[in-house]
Amino acid sequence: MQRLPPPGNLATFKEGFAPRTLLTVDTEEEFDWDGPFSATGYGLDHVRNIARFQEFCENIDVSPVYLIDWPIAESSRAQEIIGDACARGKAEIGIQLHPWVNPPFEEEVNAFNSYAGNLPGDLEREKFLRLRDAIEANFKAVPQIYRAGRYGTGPSTAKILKQAGIAVDTSVRSKFNYARGHGPDYGLHPLKPWWVGDDQRLLELPVTSVFWGLLRKQADWIHPLADKSDTLSGALAKMGLLERIALTPEGVSIDEALRGVDIAIDDGLPIIVLSFHSPSLAAGHTPYVRTEADVDGLYAWFRAVYDYFKQRGVAPTTVKEIMTNVEV
Template identity: 50%
Template structure:
Protein backbone atom coordinates (compact mmCIF):
# COMPACT_ATOMS: atom_id res chain seq x y z
CA UNK A 1 0.00 0.00 0.00
CA UNK A 2 2.78 2.48 0.93
CA UNK A 3 6.53 2.64 1.41
CA UNK A 4 5.69 1.77 5.02
CA UNK A 5 4.22 -1.55 3.89
CA UNK A 6 0.55 -0.98 4.74
CA UNK A 7 -1.87 1.63 6.03
CA UNK A 8 -0.53 3.15 9.23
CA UNK A 9 -1.69 5.63 11.86
CA UNK A 10 -0.04 8.47 13.73
CA UNK A 11 -0.95 10.21 17.00
CA UNK A 12 -0.19 13.94 17.04
CA UNK A 13 -0.68 16.06 20.15
CA UNK A 14 -0.97 19.85 20.06
CA UNK A 15 1.09 20.24 23.24
CA UNK A 16 0.31 23.73 24.40
CA UNK A 17 -0.56 26.08 27.24
CA UNK A 18 -3.98 26.30 28.86
CA UNK A 19 -5.96 29.41 27.98
CA UNK A 20 -9.58 30.51 27.73
CA UNK A 21 -10.66 29.63 24.20
CA UNK A 22 -13.51 32.13 24.39
CA UNK A 23 -11.47 35.17 25.49
CA UNK A 24 -9.28 37.56 23.50
CA UNK A 25 -5.74 36.38 22.89
CA UNK A 26 -3.28 37.38 25.60
CA UNK A 27 0.42 37.00 26.33
CA UNK A 28 -0.33 36.57 30.02
CA UNK A 29 -2.62 34.51 32.23
CA UNK A 30 -2.03 31.13 30.63
CA UNK A 31 -1.01 27.98 32.50
CA UNK A 32 0.70 24.64 31.98
CA UNK A 33 -0.65 22.75 35.00
CA UNK A 34 -2.13 19.98 32.84
CA UNK A 35 1.40 18.73 32.10
CA UNK A 36 1.16 16.69 35.30
CA UNK A 37 -1.52 14.62 33.53
CA UNK A 38 0.65 13.84 30.50
CA UNK A 39 2.36 10.71 31.92
CA UNK A 40 -0.97 8.87 32.14
CA UNK A 41 -1.55 9.38 28.43
CA UNK A 42 2.01 8.38 27.62
CA UNK A 43 1.57 5.18 29.60
CA UNK A 44 -1.53 4.36 27.55
CA UNK A 45 0.46 4.89 24.35
CA UNK A 46 3.27 2.71 25.73
CA UNK A 47 0.75 -0.05 26.37
CA UNK A 48 -0.32 -0.06 22.72
CA UNK A 49 3.20 0.37 21.32
CA UNK A 50 2.47 3.89 20.09
CA UNK A 51 5.02 6.72 19.95
CA UNK A 52 2.99 9.95 19.88
CA UNK A 53 4.38 13.12 18.38
CA UNK A 54 4.12 15.99 20.87
CA UNK A 55 3.99 19.21 18.84
CA UNK A 56 5.19 21.62 21.53
CA UNK A 57 4.85 25.39 21.67
CA UNK A 58 6.90 28.01 23.50
CA UNK A 59 5.14 28.02 26.89
CA UNK A 60 5.71 24.25 27.18
CA UNK A 61 9.43 24.86 26.70
CA UNK A 62 9.34 27.56 29.39
CA UNK A 63 8.01 25.07 31.93
CA UNK A 64 10.69 22.88 33.60
CA UNK A 65 8.26 19.95 33.77
CA UNK A 66 7.49 20.33 30.08
CA UNK A 67 11.19 20.24 29.22
CA UNK A 68 11.74 17.28 31.56
CA UNK A 69 8.87 15.22 30.17
CA UNK A 70 9.60 15.93 26.52
CA UNK A 71 13.31 15.23 26.96
CA UNK A 72 12.64 11.99 28.81
CA UNK A 73 10.09 10.72 26.29
CA UNK A 74 12.21 11.41 23.24
CA UNK A 75 15.50 10.13 24.67
CA UNK A 76 13.85 6.96 25.95
CA UNK A 77 12.36 6.47 22.46
CA UNK A 78 8.80 6.57 23.78
CA UNK A 79 7.68 9.61 21.78
CA UNK A 80 8.73 12.29 19.32
CA UNK A 81 8.86 16.08 19.61
CA UNK A 82 7.57 18.40 16.93
CA UNK A 83 7.06 22.16 16.69
CA UNK A 84 3.81 24.12 17.13
CA UNK A 85 3.71 27.90 16.86
CA UNK A 86 1.26 30.00 18.89
CA UNK A 87 2.35 33.47 17.75
CA UNK A 88 0.72 35.37 20.60
CA UNK A 89 2.89 33.67 23.28
CA UNK A 90 6.04 33.14 21.21
CA UNK A 91 8.78 35.81 21.02
CA UNK A 92 9.71 38.09 19.44
CA UNK A 93 6.61 40.12 20.29
CA UNK A 94 6.35 42.74 17.56
CA UNK A 95 2.77 42.29 16.32
CA UNK A 96 -0.46 43.70 17.69
CA UNK A 97 -2.44 41.13 19.66
CA UNK A 98 -5.53 40.30 17.63
CA UNK A 99 -7.62 37.43 16.32
CA UNK A 100 -6.17 38.06 12.85
CA UNK A 101 -2.59 37.80 14.10
CA UNK A 102 -3.27 34.58 16.00
CA UNK A 103 -2.80 32.91 12.62
CA UNK A 104 0.94 32.91 11.92
CA UNK A 105 0.22 33.06 8.19
CA UNK A 106 -1.12 36.60 8.67
CA UNK A 107 2.11 37.92 10.17
CA UNK A 108 4.79 39.65 8.10
CA UNK A 109 6.98 36.84 6.66
CA UNK A 110 10.06 38.00 8.56
CA UNK A 111 8.16 37.90 11.86
CA UNK A 112 6.71 34.44 11.20
CA UNK A 113 10.27 33.32 10.46
CA UNK A 114 11.69 34.94 13.59
CA UNK A 115 9.08 33.34 15.85
CA UNK A 116 9.45 29.90 14.29
CA UNK A 117 13.23 30.07 14.43
CA UNK A 118 13.17 31.10 18.09
CA UNK A 119 10.86 28.21 18.95
CA UNK A 120 12.80 25.65 16.92
CA UNK A 121 16.13 26.65 18.47
CA UNK A 122 14.63 26.65 21.97
CA UNK A 123 13.35 23.09 21.52
CA UNK A 124 16.73 21.91 20.23
CA UNK A 125 18.66 23.61 23.04
CA UNK A 126 16.40 22.53 25.90
CA UNK A 127 15.62 18.95 24.86
CA UNK A 128 18.70 17.96 22.93
CA UNK A 129 16.67 16.73 19.96
CA UNK A 130 16.01 18.14 16.50
CA UNK A 131 12.34 18.03 15.48
CA UNK A 132 11.22 16.73 12.10
CA UNK A 133 7.61 17.99 12.08
CA UNK A 134 5.66 21.23 12.36
CA UNK A 135 2.05 22.22 12.93
CA UNK A 136 0.95 25.83 12.82
CA UNK A 137 -1.19 26.74 15.81
CA UNK A 138 -4.83 27.16 14.74
CA UNK A 139 -3.71 25.41 11.51
CA UNK A 140 -2.43 28.80 10.35
CA UNK A 141 0.11 27.86 7.70
CA UNK A 142 0.53 30.25 4.80
CA UNK A 143 2.44 31.03 1.61
CA UNK A 144 5.76 31.67 3.37
CA UNK A 145 5.66 28.82 5.87
CA UNK A 146 7.15 26.16 3.60
CA UNK A 147 10.28 28.21 2.88
CA UNK A 148 10.85 28.73 6.60
CA UNK A 149 10.42 25.03 7.39
CA UNK A 150 12.80 23.96 4.62
CA UNK A 151 15.41 26.46 5.80
CA UNK A 152 15.14 25.10 9.36
CA UNK A 153 15.46 21.53 8.11
CA UNK A 154 11.95 20.45 9.07
CA UNK A 155 10.79 17.76 6.64
CA UNK A 156 7.11 17.24 7.55
CA UNK A 157 4.31 19.76 7.89
CA UNK A 158 1.04 18.68 9.49
CA UNK A 159 -0.80 21.99 9.58
CA UNK A 160 -3.47 21.16 7.00
CA UNK A 161 -6.84 20.22 8.49
CA UNK A 162 -8.30 18.83 5.30
CA UNK A 163 -11.99 19.55 4.62
CA UNK A 164 -12.14 22.49 7.08
CA UNK A 165 -12.44 26.19 6.26
CA UNK A 166 -11.17 28.87 8.64
CA UNK A 167 -11.33 31.77 6.20
CA UNK A 168 -14.27 33.48 7.96
CA UNK A 169 -12.03 33.73 11.03
CA UNK A 170 -9.13 35.08 8.99
CA UNK A 171 -7.41 31.74 8.63
CA UNK A 172 -6.77 29.31 5.76
CA UNK A 173 -9.36 27.42 3.73
CA UNK A 174 -8.47 23.72 3.53
CA UNK A 175 -11.79 22.61 2.05
CA UNK A 176 -10.31 21.19 -1.13
CA UNK A 177 -6.89 20.13 0.14
CA UNK A 178 -6.08 16.42 -0.18
CA UNK A 179 -6.57 14.17 2.81
CA UNK A 180 -3.70 11.97 1.59
CA UNK A 181 -0.06 13.02 2.12
CA UNK A 182 1.46 15.13 -0.64
CA UNK A 183 4.63 17.03 -1.44
CA UNK A 184 4.81 20.73 -0.66
CA UNK A 185 8.43 20.80 -1.83
CA UNK A 186 9.15 17.61 -3.75
CA UNK A 187 11.71 15.53 -1.93
CA UNK A 188 12.17 17.95 0.97
CA UNK A 189 8.84 18.88 2.62
CA UNK A 190 5.92 16.50 2.98
CA UNK A 191 2.39 17.53 3.98
CA UNK A 192 0.71 15.10 6.36
CA UNK A 193 -2.89 16.34 6.71
CA UNK A 194 -5.04 15.64 9.73
CA UNK A 195 -7.53 12.96 8.81
CA UNK A 196 -11.16 13.89 8.21
CA UNK A 197 -13.62 11.75 6.25
CA UNK A 198 -17.18 12.14 5.02
CA UNK A 199 -19.88 9.58 5.70
CA UNK A 200 -23.39 9.24 4.27
CA UNK A 201 -25.09 8.84 0.92
CA UNK A 202 -23.55 12.05 -0.46
CA UNK A 203 -20.00 11.47 0.79
CA UNK A 204 -18.50 11.33 -2.71
CA UNK A 205 -19.47 14.99 -3.18
CA UNK A 206 -18.72 15.91 0.44
CA UNK A 207 -16.49 18.94 -0.13
CA UNK A 208 -18.95 20.65 -2.44
CA UNK A 209 -22.11 19.77 -0.52
CA UNK A 210 -20.70 20.37 2.96
CA UNK A 211 -18.52 23.36 2.23
CA UNK A 212 -20.36 25.23 -0.51
CA UNK A 213 -24.03 24.22 -0.64
CA UNK A 214 -24.81 23.68 3.03
CA UNK A 215 -22.47 25.95 4.95
CA UNK A 216 -24.62 26.62 8.02
CA UNK A 217 -24.45 24.51 11.15
CA UNK A 218 -28.21 23.92 11.01
CA UNK A 219 -28.08 22.61 7.45
CA UNK A 220 -25.16 20.35 8.29
CA UNK A 221 -27.00 18.96 11.31
CA UNK A 222 -29.99 18.13 9.11
CA UNK A 223 -27.70 16.36 6.63
CA UNK A 224 -26.11 14.33 9.43
CA UNK A 225 -29.40 13.34 11.06
CA UNK A 226 -30.77 12.22 7.71
CA UNK A 227 -27.62 10.11 7.06
CA UNK A 228 -27.02 12.08 3.88
CA UNK A 229 -23.66 13.61 4.80
CA UNK A 230 -21.55 13.99 7.92
CA UNK A 231 -17.99 15.17 8.45
CA UNK A 232 -15.98 13.04 10.87
CA UNK A 233 -12.67 14.42 12.13
CA UNK A 234 -10.51 11.78 13.79
CA UNK A 235 -10.12 13.45 17.16
CA UNK A 236 -11.56 12.72 20.62
CA UNK A 237 -12.55 16.38 20.89
CA UNK A 238 -16.21 16.52 19.98
CA UNK A 239 -16.30 13.21 18.08
CA UNK A 240 -17.91 10.28 19.96
CA UNK A 241 -16.13 6.93 19.93
CA UNK A 242 -18.74 5.25 17.71
CA UNK A 243 -18.36 7.99 15.09
CA UNK A 244 -14.57 7.79 15.28
CA UNK A 245 -14.66 4.04 14.66
CA UNK A 246 -16.94 4.65 11.67
CA UNK A 247 -14.49 7.28 10.44
CA UNK A 248 -11.55 4.91 10.79
CA UNK A 249 -13.35 2.25 8.79
CA UNK A 250 -14.09 4.81 6.08
CA UNK A 251 -10.44 5.94 6.07
CA UNK A 252 -9.37 2.33 5.66
CA UNK A 253 -11.90 1.90 2.85
CA UNK A 254 -10.59 5.06 1.17
CA UNK A 255 -7.06 3.66 1.52
CA UNK A 256 -5.73 6.78 3.22
CA UNK A 257 -2.06 5.80 3.67
CA UNK A 258 -1.52 7.49 7.04
CA UNK A 259 -4.43 8.09 9.41
CA UNK A 260 -3.48 11.18 11.42
CA UNK A 261 -5.22 11.42 14.82
CA UNK A 262 -4.94 14.64 16.82
CA UNK A 263 -6.04 16.52 19.94
CA UNK A 264 -4.94 19.32 22.31
CA UNK A 265 -2.92 18.34 25.39
CA UNK A 266 -4.94 20.47 27.89
CA UNK A 267 -7.87 18.09 27.24
CA UNK A 268 -5.95 15.50 29.29
CA UNK A 269 -7.02 17.29 32.47
CA UNK A 270 -10.38 18.57 33.68
CA UNK A 271 -11.40 22.17 33.08
CA UNK A 272 -9.02 23.47 30.42
CA UNK A 273 -10.88 22.86 27.14
CA UNK A 274 -14.57 22.76 26.18
CA UNK A 275 -14.28 19.01 25.65
CA UNK A 276 -13.30 17.92 29.16
CA UNK A 277 -15.16 19.82 31.87
CA UNK A 278 -15.85 16.92 34.26
CA UNK A 279 -14.17 13.75 35.52
CA UNK A 280 -16.75 11.74 33.63
CA UNK A 281 -15.79 13.46 30.39
CA UNK A 282 -12.12 12.75 31.13
CA UNK A 283 -12.93 9.06 31.58
CA UNK A 284 -14.80 9.13 28.26
CA UNK A 285 -11.76 10.81 26.69
CA UNK A 286 -9.53 7.92 27.73
CA UNK A 287 -12.16 5.38 26.72
CA UNK A 288 -12.06 6.98 23.25
CA UNK A 289 -8.33 6.39 22.97
CA UNK A 290 -8.55 2.81 24.22
CA UNK A 291 -11.40 2.04 21.82
CA UNK A 292 -9.70 3.68 18.84
CA UNK A 293 -6.29 2.10 19.50
CA UNK A 294 -7.84 -1.34 19.91
CA UNK A 295 -9.95 -0.94 16.77
CA UNK A 296 -6.94 0.09 14.70
CA UNK A 297 -5.04 -2.92 16.06
CA UNK A 298 -7.94 -5.23 15.21
CA UNK A 299 -8.13 -3.80 11.69
CA UNK A 300 -4.42 -4.41 11.18
CA UNK A 301 -3.46 -0.72 11.05
CA UNK A 302 -0.14 -0.33 12.85
CA UNK A 303 1.29 2.87 14.36
CA UNK A 304 4.05 4.83 12.69
CA UNK A 305 6.22 7.83 13.57
CA UNK A 306 7.47 10.99 11.93
CA UNK A 307 10.98 9.51 11.86
CA UNK A 308 9.75 6.38 10.11
CA UNK A 309 7.85 8.43 7.56
CA UNK A 310 10.89 10.63 6.99
CA UNK A 311 13.22 7.69 6.50
CA UNK A 312 10.93 5.83 4.08
CA UNK A 313 12.90 5.51 0.87
CA UNK A 314 9.97 6.41 -1.35
CA UNK A 315 6.38 7.62 -1.18
CA UNK A 316 4.55 5.77 -3.97
CA UNK A 317 1.20 7.35 -3.10
CA UNK A 318 2.67 10.77 -3.96
CA UNK A 319 3.64 9.99 -7.52
Protein backbone atom coordinates (compact mmCIF):
# COMPACT_ATOMS: atom_id res chain seq x y z
CA MET A 1 0.00 0.00 0.00
CA GLN A 2 2.99 2.34 0.33
CA ARG A 3 3.55 2.29 -3.43
CA LEU A 4 1.64 4.76 -5.57
CA PRO A 5 -0.97 2.85 -7.57
CA PRO A 6 -0.90 3.12 -11.37
CA PRO A 7 -3.87 5.07 -12.78
CA GLY A 8 -5.34 1.88 -14.19
CA ASN A 9 -5.77 0.46 -10.70
CA LEU A 10 -8.28 3.10 -9.58
CA ALA A 11 -11.58 1.43 -8.66
CA THR A 12 -14.89 2.21 -10.31
CA PHE A 13 -18.39 1.66 -8.96
CA LYS A 14 -21.74 0.72 -10.42
CA GLU A 15 -23.74 3.56 -11.90
CA GLY A 16 -25.78 5.45 -9.31
CA PHE A 17 -23.87 4.20 -6.27
CA ALA A 18 -21.40 7.02 -5.64
CA PRO A 19 -20.83 9.30 -3.88
CA ARG A 20 -21.16 7.64 -0.48
CA THR A 21 -19.62 8.11 2.95
CA LEU A 22 -18.23 5.50 5.34
CA LEU A 23 -17.76 6.07 9.07
CA THR A 24 -14.78 4.23 10.58
CA VAL A 25 -13.99 4.10 14.30
CA ASP A 26 -10.49 3.22 15.52
CA THR A 27 -11.87 1.19 18.41
CA GLU A 28 -9.01 0.89 20.83
CA GLU A 29 -7.73 1.11 24.38
CA GLU A 30 -7.01 4.32 26.27
CA PHE A 31 -3.34 5.22 26.64
CA ASP A 32 -1.08 8.19 27.22
CA TRP A 33 -0.71 9.86 23.83
CA ASP A 34 2.35 11.75 25.06
CA GLY A 35 4.04 8.81 26.80
CA PRO A 36 6.07 5.86 25.54
CA PHE A 37 4.36 2.83 24.05
CA SER A 38 3.59 0.11 26.57
CA ALA A 39 2.07 -3.36 26.43
CA THR A 40 0.37 -2.75 29.78
CA GLY A 41 -1.22 0.05 31.75
CA TYR A 42 -3.96 0.92 29.29
CA GLY A 43 -7.63 1.53 30.14
CA LEU A 44 -11.04 0.62 28.74
CA ASP A 45 -13.28 2.96 30.74
CA HIS A 46 -14.71 4.63 27.64
CA VAL A 47 -16.10 1.40 26.20
CA ARG A 48 -19.44 1.89 27.95
CA ASN A 49 -19.81 5.17 26.01
CA ILE A 50 -19.86 3.26 22.73
CA ALA A 51 -23.47 2.33 23.51
CA ARG A 52 -24.50 6.01 23.37
CA PHE A 53 -22.57 6.52 20.15
CA GLN A 54 -24.15 3.47 18.55
CA GLU A 55 -27.63 4.71 19.46
CA PHE A 56 -26.74 8.10 17.99
CA CYS A 57 -25.59 6.48 14.74
CA GLU A 58 -28.76 4.43 14.46
CA ASN A 59 -30.85 7.57 14.91
CA ILE A 60 -29.16 9.18 11.90
CA ASP A 61 -29.19 5.94 9.84
CA VAL A 62 -25.43 5.44 9.89
CA SER A 63 -23.79 2.04 10.33
CA PRO A 64 -20.34 2.62 11.83
CA VAL A 65 -17.42 0.30 11.15
CA TYR A 66 -15.68 -0.55 14.44
CA LEU A 67 -12.02 -1.33 13.69
CA ILE A 68 -11.20 -3.39 16.76
CA ASP A 69 -7.78 -3.98 18.30
CA TRP A 70 -6.70 -6.60 20.85
CA PRO A 71 -7.80 -5.01 24.16
CA ILE A 72 -11.23 -4.25 22.67
CA ALA A 73 -11.48 -7.76 21.22
CA GLU A 74 -10.96 -9.14 24.73
CA SER A 75 -13.47 -6.77 26.40
CA SER A 76 -16.74 -8.42 27.39
CA ARG A 77 -18.46 -5.03 27.47
CA ALA A 78 -17.33 -4.27 23.94
CA GLN A 79 -18.47 -7.70 22.82
CA GLU A 80 -21.91 -7.00 24.26
CA ILE A 81 -22.35 -3.51 22.80
CA ILE A 82 -20.71 -3.88 19.42
CA GLY A 83 -21.63 -7.52 18.96
CA ASP A 84 -25.30 -6.71 19.47
CA ALA A 85 -25.19 -3.85 16.96
CA CYS A 86 -23.54 -6.08 14.35
CA ALA A 87 -26.00 -8.91 14.95
CA ARG A 88 -28.85 -6.45 14.29
CA GLY A 89 -27.20 -5.23 11.08
CA LYS A 90 -26.62 -1.75 12.51
CA ALA A 91 -22.82 -1.81 12.52
CA GLU A 92 -19.86 -3.66 11.03
CA ILE A 93 -16.65 -4.99 12.53
CA GLY A 94 -13.14 -4.64 11.20
CA ILE A 95 -9.60 -5.21 12.43
CA GLN A 96 -7.09 -2.67 13.75
CA LEU A 97 -3.64 -3.90 14.75
CA HIS A 98 -1.81 -2.14 17.59
CA PRO A 99 1.26 -4.40 17.73
CA TRP A 100 2.47 -3.21 21.13
CA VAL A 101 -0.62 -4.62 22.90
CA ASN A 102 -1.19 -7.58 20.58
CA PRO A 103 0.36 -11.02 21.15
CA PRO A 104 2.71 -12.62 20.46
CA PHE A 105 5.07 -10.22 22.26
CA GLU A 106 8.42 -10.89 20.61
CA GLU A 107 9.57 -7.43 19.54
CA GLU A 108 10.95 -4.54 21.56
CA VAL A 109 8.16 -2.07 22.33
CA ASN A 110 9.21 1.24 20.83
CA ALA A 111 8.13 3.86 18.31
CA PHE A 112 9.61 2.04 15.30
CA ASN A 113 7.83 -1.21 16.14
CA SER A 114 4.55 0.57 16.86
CA TYR A 115 4.02 0.43 13.09
CA ALA A 116 3.04 -3.17 12.37
CA GLY A 117 4.46 -2.91 8.87
CA ASN A 118 7.95 -2.36 10.32
CA LEU A 119 7.89 -5.77 12.02
CA PRO A 120 9.28 -8.91 10.39
CA GLY A 121 6.60 -10.25 8.05
CA ASP A 122 6.09 -13.49 10.00
CA LEU A 123 5.51 -11.58 13.25
CA GLU A 124 3.15 -9.09 11.61
CA ARG A 125 1.20 -12.04 10.18
CA GLU A 126 1.00 -13.90 13.48
CA LYS A 127 -0.21 -10.83 15.37
CA PHE A 128 -2.80 -10.15 12.70
CA LEU A 129 -4.09 -13.73 12.61
CA ARG A 130 -4.40 -13.95 16.39
CA LEU A 131 -6.39 -10.72 16.43
CA ARG A 132 -8.62 -11.80 13.56
CA ASP A 133 -9.34 -15.14 15.20
CA ALA A 134 -10.13 -13.46 18.54
CA ILE A 135 -12.56 -11.06 16.86
CA GLU A 136 -14.32 -13.86 14.99
CA ALA A 137 -14.63 -15.95 18.15
CA ASN A 138 -15.70 -13.17 20.51
CA PHE A 139 -17.95 -11.12 18.22
CA LYS A 140 -19.35 -13.92 16.07
CA ALA A 141 -18.54 -11.94 12.93
CA VAL A 142 -16.07 -12.29 10.07
CA PRO A 143 -14.29 -8.95 9.54
CA GLN A 144 -13.72 -7.85 5.95
CA ILE A 145 -11.85 -4.58 6.51
CA TYR A 146 -8.49 -3.75 8.09
CA ARG A 147 -6.61 -0.70 9.30
CA ALA A 148 -3.05 -0.83 10.53
CA GLY A 149 -2.71 1.06 13.79
CA ARG A 150 -0.96 4.39 13.20
CA TYR A 151 -1.57 3.69 9.47
CA GLY A 152 1.52 1.51 9.64
CA THR A 153 1.52 -0.71 6.57
CA GLY A 154 4.66 -2.44 5.33
CA PRO A 155 6.01 -4.65 2.55
CA SER A 156 4.17 -7.74 3.83
CA THR A 157 0.82 -6.20 4.74
CA ALA A 158 -1.04 -6.61 1.45
CA LYS A 159 0.03 -10.23 1.06
CA ILE A 160 -1.07 -11.00 4.63
CA LEU A 161 -4.49 -9.44 4.07
CA LYS A 162 -5.05 -11.19 0.75
CA GLN A 163 -4.08 -14.57 2.16
CA ALA A 164 -6.48 -14.01 5.06
CA GLY A 165 -9.36 -13.14 2.73
CA ILE A 166 -9.68 -9.51 3.80
CA ALA A 167 -11.53 -7.57 1.10
CA VAL A 168 -10.77 -3.96 2.08
CA ASP A 169 -7.84 -2.08 3.56
CA THR A 170 -8.24 1.43 4.95
CA SER A 171 -4.75 1.97 6.36
CA VAL A 172 -3.63 4.65 3.91
CA ARG A 173 -4.04 8.20 5.18
CA SER A 174 -3.54 10.05 1.93
CA LYS A 175 -1.79 13.44 2.08
CA PHE A 176 0.04 12.56 5.34
CA ASN A 177 3.72 11.70 5.73
CA TYR A 178 4.79 9.77 8.84
CA ALA A 179 8.37 9.09 7.71
CA ARG A 180 9.91 11.35 10.36
CA GLY A 181 8.46 9.07 13.03
CA HIS A 182 9.54 5.80 11.33
CA GLY A 183 6.19 5.44 9.57
CA PRO A 184 5.02 5.39 5.95
CA ASP A 185 4.77 8.32 3.56
CA TYR A 186 1.32 8.68 1.99
CA GLY A 187 1.83 12.29 0.96
CA LEU A 188 1.23 11.72 -2.76
CA HIS A 189 -1.29 8.88 -2.57
CA PRO A 190 -4.66 9.39 -4.28
CA LEU A 191 -7.90 9.91 -2.40
CA LYS A 192 -9.96 7.73 -4.72
CA PRO A 193 -10.10 3.98 -3.92
CA TRP A 194 -7.80 1.65 -5.81
CA TRP A 195 -6.97 -2.03 -6.18
CA VAL A 196 -3.77 -3.09 -4.42
CA GLY A 197 -1.90 -5.09 -7.06
CA ASP A 198 -3.32 -6.39 -10.31
CA ASP A 199 -5.54 -9.20 -9.02
CA GLN A 200 -8.44 -7.06 -7.71
CA ARG A 201 -8.50 -8.99 -4.44
CA LEU A 202 -7.82 -6.09 -2.06
CA LEU A 203 -9.53 -2.69 -2.31
CA GLU A 204 -7.81 0.30 -0.72
CA LEU A 205 -10.18 2.87 0.83
CA PRO A 206 -7.90 5.72 1.89
CA VAL A 207 -8.91 7.88 4.85
CA THR A 208 -10.16 11.18 3.43
CA SER A 209 -8.17 14.38 3.87
CA VAL A 210 -8.35 17.16 1.32
CA PHE A 211 -6.59 20.42 0.58
CA TRP A 212 -8.46 23.72 0.64
CA GLY A 213 -7.24 27.14 -0.50
CA LEU A 214 -6.10 29.10 -3.52
CA LEU A 215 -3.04 26.88 -3.95
CA ARG A 216 -4.72 23.53 -3.43
CA LYS A 217 -4.13 22.44 -7.04
CA GLN A 218 -0.41 22.80 -6.35
CA ALA A 219 -0.64 21.10 -2.94
CA ASP A 220 1.25 17.95 -3.89
CA TRP A 221 4.50 19.87 -4.26
CA ILE A 222 3.87 22.78 -1.86
CA HIS A 223 2.60 20.86 1.15
CA PRO A 224 5.63 18.56 1.56
CA LEU A 225 7.68 21.73 2.07
CA ALA A 226 5.12 23.38 4.35
CA ASP A 227 4.75 20.17 6.35
CA LYS A 228 8.31 20.60 7.62
CA SER A 229 7.44 23.95 9.23
CA ASP A 230 4.46 24.57 11.51
CA THR A 231 5.02 28.30 11.00
CA LEU A 232 4.81 28.07 7.22
CA SER A 233 1.84 25.69 7.14
CA GLY A 234 0.00 27.87 9.67
CA ALA A 235 0.67 31.00 7.65
CA LEU A 236 -0.56 29.39 4.43
CA ALA A 237 -3.77 28.29 6.15
CA LYS A 238 -4.33 31.69 7.80
CA MET A 239 -4.00 33.44 4.44
CA GLY A 240 -6.40 31.04 2.78
CA LEU A 241 -3.71 29.73 0.47
CA LEU A 242 -3.39 26.09 1.53
CA GLU A 243 -4.93 24.10 4.36
CA ARG A 244 -5.15 20.35 4.85
CA ILE A 245 -8.54 19.27 6.20
CA ALA A 246 -8.91 15.79 7.64
CA LEU A 247 -12.50 14.57 7.83
CA THR A 248 -12.52 13.79 11.53
CA PRO A 249 -14.08 15.50 14.55
CA GLU A 250 -10.70 15.36 16.29
CA GLY A 251 -9.06 18.75 15.91
CA VAL A 252 -11.17 19.81 12.92
CA SER A 253 -13.97 22.35 13.31
CA ILE A 254 -17.42 21.97 11.80
CA ASP A 255 -16.77 24.83 9.37
CA GLU A 256 -13.52 23.25 8.25
CA ALA A 257 -15.18 19.87 7.85
CA LEU A 258 -17.99 21.25 5.71
CA ARG A 259 -15.46 22.93 3.45
CA GLY A 260 -13.67 19.60 3.23
CA VAL A 261 -16.88 17.80 2.33
CA ASP A 262 -17.51 20.28 -0.48
CA ILE A 263 -14.04 19.70 -1.90
CA ALA A 264 -14.34 15.90 -1.63
CA ILE A 265 -17.66 15.95 -3.49
CA ASP A 266 -16.56 18.48 -6.09
CA ASP A 267 -13.40 16.44 -6.75
CA GLY A 268 -15.54 13.40 -7.45
CA LEU A 269 -14.47 11.13 -4.60
CA PRO A 270 -16.74 8.08 -4.79
CA ILE A 271 -16.23 7.10 -1.12
CA ILE A 272 -15.62 9.71 1.60
CA VAL A 273 -14.06 7.97 4.62
CA LEU A 274 -14.50 9.60 8.05
CA SER A 275 -12.50 8.44 11.05
CA PHE A 276 -11.90 9.05 14.75
CA HIS A 277 -10.68 7.21 17.87
CA SER A 278 -13.19 5.58 20.20
CA PRO A 279 -11.57 6.95 23.41
CA SER A 280 -12.74 10.39 22.22
CA LEU A 281 -16.28 9.30 23.15
CA ALA A 282 -15.44 10.12 26.78
CA ALA A 283 -13.68 13.10 28.32
CA GLY A 284 -9.99 12.94 29.18
CA HIS A 285 -8.66 10.10 27.06
CA THR A 286 -7.42 11.88 23.92
CA PRO A 287 -5.95 15.33 23.27
CA TYR A 288 -9.08 16.25 21.31
CA VAL A 289 -11.74 15.60 23.96
CA ARG A 290 -10.78 16.92 27.39
CA THR A 291 -14.16 17.91 28.84
CA GLU A 292 -17.82 16.95 28.69
CA ALA A 293 -18.35 20.03 26.54
CA ASP A 294 -15.85 18.55 24.09
CA VAL A 295 -17.87 15.32 24.03
CA ASP A 296 -20.98 17.34 23.19
CA GLY A 297 -18.97 19.08 20.49
CA LEU A 298 -18.02 15.76 18.93
CA TYR A 299 -21.67 14.77 18.62
CA ALA A 300 -22.54 18.22 17.27
CA TRP A 301 -19.82 17.76 14.64
CA PHE A 302 -21.33 14.50 13.45
CA ARG A 303 -24.86 15.97 13.36
CA ALA A 304 -23.72 18.90 11.27
CA VAL A 305 -21.59 16.84 8.90
CA TYR A 306 -24.23 14.20 8.27
CA ASP A 307 -26.92 16.85 7.83
CA TYR A 308 -24.68 18.42 5.20
CA PHE A 309 -24.03 15.09 3.52
CA LYS A 310 -27.78 14.68 3.23
CA GLN A 311 -28.14 18.16 1.69
CA ARG A 312 -25.42 17.31 -0.84
CA GLY A 313 -26.99 13.96 -1.73
CA VAL A 314 -24.26 11.78 -0.17
CA ALA A 315 -25.73 8.71 1.54
CA PRO A 316 -24.02 6.62 4.23
CA THR A 317 -22.74 3.24 3.13
CA THR A 318 -21.24 0.05 4.54
CA VAL A 319 -18.33 -2.21 3.67
CA LYS A 320 -20.83 -4.79 2.41
CA GLU A 321 -22.46 -2.26 0.08
CA ILE A 322 -19.11 -1.05 -1.20
CA MET A 323 -17.98 -4.57 -2.12
CA THR A 324 -21.33 -5.25 -3.77
CA ASN A 325 -21.09 -2.14 -5.92
CA VAL A 326 -17.41 -2.00 -6.88
CA GLU A 327 -16.73 -3.00 -10.46
CA VAL A 328 -14.37 -5.97 -10.88
